[in-house]
Amino acid sequence: MSTTIPSDPVTLTLAYSNDPPTQTLIDGFTKKHPNVTIKPQMTPFNDYIKSIKLAMSGDAAPDIAQYNPGAMNSLVPAGLILDLGPWAKAYGWTTKFPPSTLEILSSDKSAKQFGTGGLYAVPGGLSVVGVYYNKKMVKEAPKTLAEFEAAMQKVKDSGQTPLMLGALQVGGFHLWNALLNVTGNVADYRSWVYGKPGATIENDGARKATQMMADWAKKGFFPASASATADADALASFAKGKSAFLVTGNWGATAVEKELGDDAGFFLMPTPSGEPAKVASGASVAYAISAKSKHPNVAAAFLDYLSSPEAAKIEFDGGFMPVDTKAELGAEGLRGEIAEVFTPVAQSNGIVPFPDYASPGMIDKLTPGIQGVISGKTSVDDYLKSLQESWDGHHGS
Incomplete structure (x- = not known):
């Protein structure tokens, strides 16, 4: 060496x-x-x-x-x-x-x-995964989870699409994961993804995040075609101004900036209390x-x-x-906003891994599972149970 x-x-x-x-x-x-x-x-x-x-x-x-x-x-x-x-x-x-x-x-x-x-x-x-928003449709970034819901309801009431979602691929569980980061216990979640003995995803935080997705779907916050929409198409639709919000990673910034310019903003999924998020999926x-x-x-x-x-x-x-x-990146505009919220998270050890790391077959449970949750065909408990079964199969229950 x-x-x-x-x-x-x-x-x-x-x-x-x-x-x-x-x-x-x-x-x-x-x-x-x-x-x-x-x-x-x-x-x-x-x-x-x-x-x-x-x-x-x-x-x-x-x-x-x-x-x-x-x-x-x-x-x-x-x-x-x-x-x-x-x-x-x-x-x-x-x-x-x-x-x-x-x-x-x-x-x-x-x-x-x-x-x-x-x-x-x-x-x-x-x-890092966060929430992109269209400043023409939403004046400022919501500070709490309740404010985020209220902002989506307002957009829905105006006859427009609140949140673009590509649940055909990873977009659905990225949204679920972003919610879980602010509703659940991060240490428990990390233990589960890392495969620590005895870890489980069948807990209150994960139930809360999953129920929230089911509720948002019922309220019409997502397009009806979300389960058949690819991530790239969801990104393109948002960039063309067809929704107020989109949850995805910084990898979408170039495409968004190209179309929306200064009308695009970015924030991390807000916490229920309104304290700045200390964690983000990445x-x-x-x-x-x-x-x-x-x-x-x-x-x-x-x-x-x-x-x-x-x-x-x-x-x-x-x-x-x-x-x-x-x-020092000298970043401005949308990329500057992303860098601004990402830096404190990265420096405080707040980047959490995606849930598909938890077992080799996990992605095959997450994607259809979320599709089932937002269509109302899969219950919250059945979805979480299917994830835990994949985990148990790999790590041993």
Whole structure:
């Protein structure tokens, strides 16, 4: 283990799925280290989990691979990716990366329990889910959950759509998760996602969040076609001014800003008390190092570069929130509003992982489950029970 980059020519391969500003980060790093060449290998997201499992166990495994919790369930136990502990210590990563972002990338050797054991990846860009709003339809951001409901009712009474929702894909459970962050106990939720023994999602906070979604659907706050609407279509509709609100991540900011300009605003899901939210759902684009890499020290130097102020600018320009939460971004407008609410959350360890991390099959319960809840076909208790059954099946009840 070393933090020194050799002066001889070194070639690394980096496997990733579409989205992250990977190429620009590669360019930034190789400009500093001209003897290093990093060859990117991009795979569409839907095929990435299958392909990366095969690639990492093959003879020509990539040196660096984008972390994915689904794939890591088999890669960590098989010893195919390195525990980054030695480099974390040498580079001081616990002070360079927000602690909550490293927590979800740590696991035991069975890759069943997160937030413990070894560190298997570091983030190269962060994301946060919040509420976009159209300032032409809503004058100012609601401060409490009750004010948010009242604002949606007012929009509904005026004959317009309060909240655009893409429940065909992840949009439905992103909204549910955002509500759960402010109605439930965050420590209990983290324990459940991390796979801690005895954890459960069948609790009062989750019931409250689920009931709220069912109630909002009954009140007509979502379009009737929400369950058949893709996330990209929901985003496009909101950007065209067809609803007052949309719950999604910072990755939608560029499209919204392009259409709505200064009429677009952003806030985190408000709390019942009106105190500023201290938590928000988010994830990171993260990278792991192959156990088969001939140049793990150079790969680790690239991972360290991801936390630099220079990389922060690249990450932010690429549509992500930067890993270096103290970096001066000079952001204005909508992206400035997102950075303003995200920074205190990131710095206070308030980024919570998405619920599909909780078990490999969880996403197949979350998406149809929320569709059932908003259509009135699935009861609150049945929905939560189905999530817990998936959790129990993976972690053992």
